[in-house]
Each structure stands twice: as structure tokens, then as C-alpha cells.
Amino acid sequence: MRSAKLSLVLRQLRDHGPRSRARLAAELGMTRSAASALVAELAELGLVRAAGIERGGVGRPGTSVELDGSAVCGIGAEINVNHVAAIALDLAGNVVAEHRLPLDAHRVAVDEVLDRLVELIERTEADVRARGGHVVGATVGVAGLLDRTREMLTxxxxxxxxxxxxxxxxxxxxxAAYPISIDNEGNLAAIAEATPGDPNRQDILVIFGEVGVGGGIIAGGRLLRGHQGYAGEFGHMIVDQGGRRCGCGRVGCWETVSGLRALLDAAADPDDPMRDPAMSLDDRLVELNRRADLGDMRTIAALDSVGGWVGVGAAMLTNALNPAAIVLSGYFAEIGQRMRPAIEEHLLGGVVAPQAAGTRVEISTLGFTAAVRGGAAVALEAVFDDPTIVASPPAALMGGAR
Structure with a gap:
């Protein structure tokens, strides 16, 4: 019962920002003395701190409190086609450590990819410890269909x-004791975009693009996984029946016309340096933007064409789910502003309801970090569920298991 009450206070501060003890008591339906005692306990655990004077309420101004938890971190990690990555966020969402390694994962043995990922997780955890903190858990995002019960990438x-x-x-x-969980990268990207307490981010679709295209569905502030956990595989909607064969074996999947490979094929010849596998993904996107800035007609036409296909798929999803916003993440976030006119044109033309059913197109500010940030946020949920766990950091995460 005590842990549940501590959790209520901690989540209220996360979702709604700094609060005085009196305001917390009123919002959570408890006495002020009870709220004060809970805040004191959270402060002893290093999870909240004083945040100045709260003004504008009734009666005397009180000292507000806010999330601290600067020494408590969650790790998010990711296996994608072009890279592996890891990040550590503290309880307030601040980046404590971050590492990313370019890697042509589909040409490298599975064992090597996993070895490189573990190295990044260990480096990230070491960075946290060097700053006097500890890690409460890690969540790894993978690009593909995941059986979460068996933690099997099917x-x-x-x-x-x-x-x-x-x-x-x-x-x-x-x-074996390391508290790690596995999830789909699109789901984690969606979790990162669903900002707690923001009413505009409680019903959204996140479209996460790289070589493949996937995403996640947030409904009422919660991730929608579907019956067997496979919701969000947007990239394999059939949109072009006479089109290319997809990596999944079918023809005309959405990712064959909206993924990064489709954009590069349209924008550059095979011998163009931008098509060199040795060129990093970030550098390719910088070069695409540079050419568009210079008015290169082929690049602009490629962005318009792929943006149109993104809009076609977005309209199909909007007709089915009517989100408040479609958030473009991953590679779309880096060049989405250039695609946006074509996306919005096809969204308006393809949605039956007037004015695209009120669905907005938004560009993620997280870009390629969305999935790892979502993973770190999932790992930190353990603290929001039971704040007392930080009193005894797991030995496995303090170097005891390795």
C-alpha cells in the first residue's frame, strides 16, 4: 500500500510537473500531512527535490517539489538494420549517456550484432556508474515481429x-539476473512520443521509418499491441499491387515505396556516392537535404514522390483509426518537412471524413533516438511502479553479474 501511494505521487509529478504538497494532496485525494510524508520519503530515496515557491493558489504560497532521480537511470537499446545504439535516461528524462555504432546488421552474423549491442549497453551502464548513478533496468528494441512471451524475434x-x-x-x-526486456522498436518509438500529461499526444500514430517502416499506436495514452502483440506493422500494408517485392516476400508493401531504400533509389543512381553502403545514414540524409537546398530537381522529385506514398498509407491508417496526430519519426523526422506538403495533400485526398478527420501531421523531434528513448522510459517504469526499488540497486546492474 505504501509503495502504491509513493507511486501515485511520483507519477503525478511526472505527468503534471512541479507541485506543492498541498496541491498534491488536493489532486490525489489525501491529507496534506500524508502528502508531506510521502514527499519526504521520496526525497530520501533521491527521487524528488525542492523546486521553488508555488504561487497563484489560495492561501500562503508553498514550496513545490519536482522529479529528481538524477542518479537513477533506465537504459534503452536498439538493433536496427544500419546500427545498434544505447542510451541512458534519468528519471526526469535527461540523457546521461549515449552510444551508437553504425553496423550493416543484415550482413553481419547474429552473434556479432548481439555482441556489439552488449558492449554498448555495458559502456552506457559504466558511464552511469562513473557519474555516481545506477541503472534499474534495460529495454531493447528490435526491428521485426517479436513474440514477447518467448522474447523471440520471429x-x-x-x-x-x-x-x-x-x-x-x-x-x-x-x-541471467540482468533485468532486461525486449520489445518492437516501433512500439518503443511510439511510447517515447506519447508525452505523459500532454492531451495532444494521447491518441497518436507514430510512423518510424528507416530501411523498413513500422510504428506504434497510442490510444488513450496507452500502447495498443493487438491480440498477439503484432500491431503497428504498418510497413506491410499492400499499397502498390504491381510494385516491388518486399523483404517479407510479398509485393507492393508500403515500405517498398516509403522506406529509405525507395527514396535513395529515386534520388540517386547506383554509382552515386550517396548509395555507397559505407556512407552513414546520417550523412546520407544530410546529403539529401543539401541537394534539395541547392534545388536539385531529381532529389526534390524523389522527396515529393516518397512523401506522396507516405500520405497514401497515412490516409489508410487515418480512415481506420482517426488519430489526433500522425508523428513522423526515424528517417522521416530528418527530411519530413520537405515531404510534408505531399504527405498532407494525399492525407486530405485519401481520408473520407472532412479535413482529414482532424488528424495532424507532426514531425518528431527525437528522430533516430525515439526507439532507444522509449526503451529507457519502459525500463524506468519499474521505479514509477514501486519507487522503493531504488533503495537496493540490483547487484547485477552494479557490476556483480559480470
Whole structure:
């Protein structure tokens, strides 16, 4: 019961910002003395701190409190076609450590990809410890269909992986006691975009683009996983029946016309330096933007064409789900402003309801970090569920398991 009340206070501060003890008591339906005692306990755990004087209320102004937790971190990590990455966020969402390694994952053995990812997780955790903090858990996002019960990556067309027991493999490397969980990267990106307490971000679709295209559905502030957990595989909607064969084996999937590969094919010849696999993803996107800035007609036409296909798929999703916003993440976030006119044109033309049913097109500010940030946020949920766990950091996360 005590942990549940501490959780209520901590979540209220996360979702609604700094509050006085009196205001917390009123909002949570408890006495002021009870709220004060809970705040004092959270302060002892290092999870909240004083945040100045709260003014504008009835009666005497009180001292407000806010999330602290600067020494408590969650790690988010990711396996994608072009890279592996890891990030540590503290309880307030601040970046404490971050590492990313370019990697042509579909050309490298599975074991090597997992080894590189574990190295990044360990480096990130070491950075946190060097700053006097500790990690409460880690969540890894993978690009493909995931059986969460078995933590098995069942099908990953762009990675060219099938039936890889990612959870077991990572625990074998990190230690069986390491508190790690596995999820789909699109789901994690959606979680990162669903800002707690922001009413405009409680019913959204997140479209996460790289070589493949996926995403997540947030309904009423919660991630919608579907019956078997496979919701959000937007990239495999059939939109072009006479089109290209997809990595999944079918023809005309949305990602064949809206993924990064489609954009590069339209914008550059095979011998163009931008098509060199050695060129990093970030550098490719910088070059695309540079050419568009210079008025290169082929680049502009490619952006318009791919943006139009993004709009076609967005309209299909809007007709089915009517989100408040469609958030463009991943590579779309880096060049989405240039695609936006074409996306919005096809969204308006393809949605049956007037004015695209009120659905907005938004560009993520998180870009390629969305999935790892979402992973870190999921790992930190353990603290919001039971703040007392920070009193005894897991030995496995303090170097005891390795």
C-alpha cells in the first residue's frame, strides 16, 4: 500500500510537473500531512527535490517539489538494420549517456550484432556508474515481429533474421539476473512520443521509418499491441499491387515505396556516392537535404514522390483509426518537412471524413533516438511502479553479474 501511494505521487509529478504538497494532496485525494510524508520519503530515496515557491493558489504560497532521480537511470537499446545504439535516461528524462555504432546488421552474423549491442549497453551502464548513478533496468528494441512471451524475434525481413531468441541470447551475455526486456522498436518509438500529461499526444500514430517502416499506436495514452502483440506493422500494408517485392516476400508493401531504400533509389543512381553502403545514414540524409537546398530537381522529385506514398498509407491508417496526430519519426523526422506538403495533400485526398478527420501531421523531434528513448522510459517504469526499488540497486546492474 505504501509503495502504491509513493507511486501515485511520483507519477503525478511526472505527468503534471512541479507541485506543492498541498496541491498534491488536493489532486490525489489525501491529507496534506500524508502528502508531506510521502514527499519526504521520496526525497530520501533521491527521487524528488525542492523546486521553488508555488504561487497563484489560495492561501500562503508553498514550496513545490519536482522529479529528481538524477542518479537513477533506465537504459534503452536498439538493433536496427544500419546500427545498434544505447542510451541512458534519468528519471526526469535527461540523457546521461549515449552510444551508437553504425553496423550493416543484415550482413553481419547474429552473434556479432548481439555482441556489439552488449558492449554498448555495458559502456552506457559504466558511464552511469562513473557519474555516481545506477541503472534499474534495460529495454531493447528490435526491428521485426517479436513474440514477447518467448522474447523471440520471429521474423525480421530487413535484418534477415528468423526465430532468434534475443532475450535468452542477451541474458547469456549480460547475466541471467540482468533485468532486461525486449520489445518492437516501433512500439518503443511510439511510447517515447506519447508525452505523459500532454492531451495532444494521447491518441497518436507514430510512423518510424528507416530501411523498413513500422510504428506504434497510442490510444488513450496507452500502447495498443493487438491480440498477439503484432500491431503497428504498418510497413506491410499492400499499397502498390504491381510494385516491388518486399523483404517479407510479398509485393507492393508500403515500405517498398516509403522506406529509405525507395527514396535513395529515386534520388540517386547506383554509382552515386550517396548509395555507397559505407556512407552513414546520417550523412546520407544530410546529403539529401543539401541537394534539395541547392534545388536539385531529381532529389526534390524523389522527396515529393516518397512523401506522396507516405500520405497514401497515412490516409489508410487515418480512415481506420482517426488519430489526433500522425508523428513522423526515424528517417522521416530528418527530411519530413520537405515531404510534408505531399504527405498532407494525399492525407486530405485519401481520408473520407472532412479535413482529414482532424488528424495532424507532426514531425518528431527525437528522430533516430525515439526507439532507444522509449526503451529507457519502459525500463524506468519499474521505479514509477514501486519507487522503493531504488533503495537496493540490483547487484547485477552494479557490476556483480559480470
Amino acid at each position: 521474423v525480421a525481413p530487413n535484418l534477415r533474421w528468423r526465430d532468434v531468441p534475443v532475450g535468452a541470447e542477451l541474458r547469456g551475455r549480460l547475466g
